[in-house]
Amino acid sequence: MEVLSIRNFSKSYGKAEKAVENLSLTVESGDIFGFIGHNGAGKSTTIRSVVGVQEFEEGEILIDGHSVKSEPLACKNVCAYIPDNPDLYEHLTGIQYLNFVSDVFRISAKDREERIRRYGEEFEITGALGDLISSYSHGMKQKVAVIGALIHDPKLMVMDEPFVGLDPKAALTLKNLMHDACARGGAVFFSTHVLDVAEKLCNKIAIIKAGKIVASGTMEALIGDKSLEDVFMEVAENGR
Amino acid sequence: MGGSRLLLIRTLMKATGSFNRMTRETDKKAKGRNIASFVGILVLYALLAVFCVSMSVLMSMFGNGDMAPVLVGTVISALGFITGLLRSNGYLFAARDYNTLMSLPFTEGTIVTAKAVTMYLHNIPFSLVISFSSLVGYSIVNGPNAATILLWVILSFFVPLIPMVIGALIGAVSTMVSSGFKHKSVIQSVLIFGLSIFFIVGSQLISRSMSPDMLEQTMATMTRITDSVGKVLPTVGLFSRALTEMSFVSALILAAVSTAVFELVFFLISRNYRKINTKLLHRHKGKDYTLTTQKSSSVLKAIVFKEWRRFVGSSVYLTNIGMGQLLGLLVTVLFAVLGPDAIITFITRGHAVEYKYVIPIVPAFLYFLICMGNSAVVSLSLEGKSFWILQSLPIPRSTVYRGKMAFNILITLPFFYLGCIVCGIRLHASAPDILLSLLVTTGFTLFSTVFGILLGIRFMNLSWENEAEVVKRGTAMSIYIIVHLIISLAMCVLFGLGGAILGTIPTLGIFSGLFFGVTLLLYMLFLRGKE
Known part of the structure; x- marks a missing residue:
């Protein structure tokens, strides 16, 4: 079942060259889909359009069968987004922020309490949830952002460089949670520069270069007996 | 709702x-x-x-x-x-x-x-x-x-x-x-x-x-x-x-x-x-940059340049802080183009006032307009999450503050000088009158800058959601605006009265001394707690 479908998506800023051109890909239920490319290749532009933060003119993006353009709320209801540098409300406490997100998604008091407790313990941040976010380290903010994303049990998690700033244990926890989400029928679409992580974690991958997909498919089919790093360097540098 | x-x-x-x-x-x-x-x-x-x-x-007691x-x-x-x-x-x-x-x-x-x-x-x-x-x-x-x-x-x-x-x-x-x-x-x-x-x-x-x-x-x-x-x-x-x-x-x-x-x-x-x-x-991509010969500059100059880029890079910062300078410039241009009579008639709603009574009020009026915004008050807080850059530099913090003060002076003083010279000429003020106007407005600028940086340091707020929180609603700015309004009002009245009773030169002279003196005291306070 298709959870995310991007069809012929293009995005340009003004009259300048297209930031992304004619991009198509599909993320299905159970997929952990890695989106890799150089800085400025068009990863964030694509991700920001998927989650409805950014306007786009050409193409169509569907989340769980709903159009991002014409049914943005239906899409956002089943999607969670974690930006590369989450700017959380500094003057809220961690728990106030999580309650805010829970209220937005109308999570019952019982369910939110159970989920905050579970994720808080898994990320070892429960003790700090009463403190203002302004006092958190980057990693702690990232953990709160991840919990906020998981709290409504989304069908699609879209993440931009989610492992940046996380300590090794938190990174492992996040990987496990991504697997859990997929096992429950959800899907994960994320960008990363850490190719080792992508190789071990993802079942599908797409490599973007100068706004165009230059390689995509299942991990096995794409890399064969090489490493993802070799394939990436080959494709990204030489354009295969 | x-x-x-x-x-x-x-x-x-x-x-x-x-x-x-x-x-x-x-x-x-x-x-x-x-x-x-x-x-x-x-x-x-x-x-x-x-x-x-x-x-x-x-108002009610007087029947209005x-x-x-x-x-x-x-x-x-x-x-x-x-x-x-x-x-x-x-x-x-x-x-x-x-x-x-x-x-x-x-x-x-x-x-x-x-x-x-x-x-x-x-x-x-x-x-x-x-x-x-x-x-x-x-x-x-x-x-x-x-x-x-x-x-x-x-x-x-x-x-x-x-x-x-x-x-x-x-x-x-x-x-x-x-x-x-x-x-x-x-x-x-x-x-x-x-x-x-x-x-x-x-x-x-x-x-x-x-x-x-x-x-x-x-x-x-x-x-x-x-x-x-x-x-x-x-x-x-x-x-x-x-x-x-x-x-x-x-x-x-x-x-x-x-x-x-x-x-x-x-x-x-x-x-x-x-x-x-x-x-x-969206950030516009520039043309491919070619590395050319680079120039070095002093630390102070580098901080001032950085502050300038910050100033023109944010419309909230530019409009709020630059509004005073713009109004000052506008009044100066109106003085030059329409002449003093039109401005005086407009402000007094039809009453003519002799130029000699207006000359000492001009610097105080320009002070009210130009110093309405003050970059020294907000520039530290506006560093926000980037403040670590300045903190990690191998320079004393006072140098950073001095750079920020220098920037405020640079974007303020030219408007004062232009205003004093143009208005002075149009009001047929004597050369000493104009020179003393320049002196007193220098005092105003230094005073508001040092006072501003002290407020900025004392009420620094680096974690804000939007720049308006600092530039308009910040504690430092709120205190500055109230004090500025009180001083402006007092200056307009005192300069007017002083000009009428003592004459322009003594009035401007006395207040120049007063402002330089107060600024010196504030600067000593700054030096004592600079780190």
Whole structure:
């Protein structure tokens, strides 16, 4: 079942060259889909359009069968987004922020309490949830952002460089949670520069270069007996 | 109001207000600072309230009690307009929480109106202090009935709405037009300045074209002033009529129209919210940069240059701090083009004043305009999350402060000098008069800069959601503005009296000495606590 479908998506800023051109890909239920490319290749532009933060003119993006353009709320209801540098409300406490997100998604008091407790313990941040976010380290903010994303049990998690700033244990926890989400029928679409992580974690991958997909498919089919790093360097540098 | 909107308003109020910071802060030092800031604001409000009560009592005692609602309505309308014009961009566009909010299941209409309501709620206390304390003064002398008091209280919440919406609309249109350009902040600021001047001058022209000899008539009767203000600012007219004539129809119209206009305009803005933000958040790619010969500069120069780039890179910073310089320049140009007589007649509403009495007031008037904004007050807080860069540099912190002071002086002093020279020449001032004007304005600049940096250091706030929180609502800026208004008013009166009694040269000489002396004391205070 298709959870995310991007069809012929293009995005340009003004009259300048297209930031992304004619991009198509599909993320299905159970997929952990890695989106890799150089800085400025068009990863964030694509991700920001998927989650409805950014306007786009050409193409169509569907989340769980709903159009991002014409049914943005239906899409956002089943999607969670974690930006590369989450700017959380500094003057809220961690728990106030999580309650805010829970209220937005109308999570019952019982369910939110159970989920905050579970994720808080898994990320070892429960003790700090009463403190203002302004006092958190980057990693702690990232953990709160991840919990906020998981709290409504989304069908699609879209993440931009989610492992940046996380300590090794938190990174492992996040990987496990991504697997859990997929096992429950959800899907994960994320960008990363850490190719080792992508190789071990993802079942599908797409490599973007100068706004165009230059390689995509299942991990096995794409890399064969090489490493993802070799394939990436080959494709990204030489354009295969 | 929908549940989502209420939820978002509640959260935004918590996230951007001071209550959460005071109650939830665990660091005792930071908590103490937050509480001190809050108490400081309360003290300022108390001082403002005392001033308004006194003015209202005096006005009523001299038989002009009916003017109080007009004056209150005009002042809070002006505050509403300025709020909408200068703050709406900081709240609505390119805000730090844009990504978070847009990725949540909120409509753009919900986000825009919730942010507009938050902006209104943050700014309404200042207007209410003015309105309610004026009501107290009015009630002491006039003893109005309960219905009048109730109407006054309720309508005070509605009067600033339409002006705020108009200001926000001007800000949004400017942002929309400029968002596609590379130098969007500068273009946006120029448009905001231009449109607001067009709006203000336009409303003045409408006011003056109502009847050829209306100026004389309005000076003769207070009722006509009420009528004229009511025509230029219909909401003030409705407010005044509702209170002085107990017109419930006027009250209802004011409340209904204000709410409807608020909803309509922010609905229209929300239709373009994502488009504008998409353009604003996009960074234009330059041509391929070729590394050429680089130049080195002093540390101070480097900090000043960095500050300049920060200044012109943010429309909120540029419009709020640059507004004073622009008004100073505008007055200078008007002096040069129209001549002093036209300006004096305009300000005094038709009365001629001898030039010799005007000459000493010019520096004080320029001080009121040019020093209205002060980059030294806000530049430290505006470093925000980037403050670590300055902190990690191998230079004393005082050098950073000096750089920021130097920047403020550089963007202030030329406007003073130009104003003093042009106005002095047009007023046929003697060379010593002009030289002393330059000296006293140098004193003003140094004083406001050192005072500004001290406030900026004392009330530094690095964790803000939007720049407007620092530039307009910050504790440092609030204290600075109140002190600036008091000093400006006192200077205009004292310079005028001093000029008439002692003459221009002694007056300017005495005040130059006074300002340099006070600045020196403040600078010594700065040196003592610089690290």
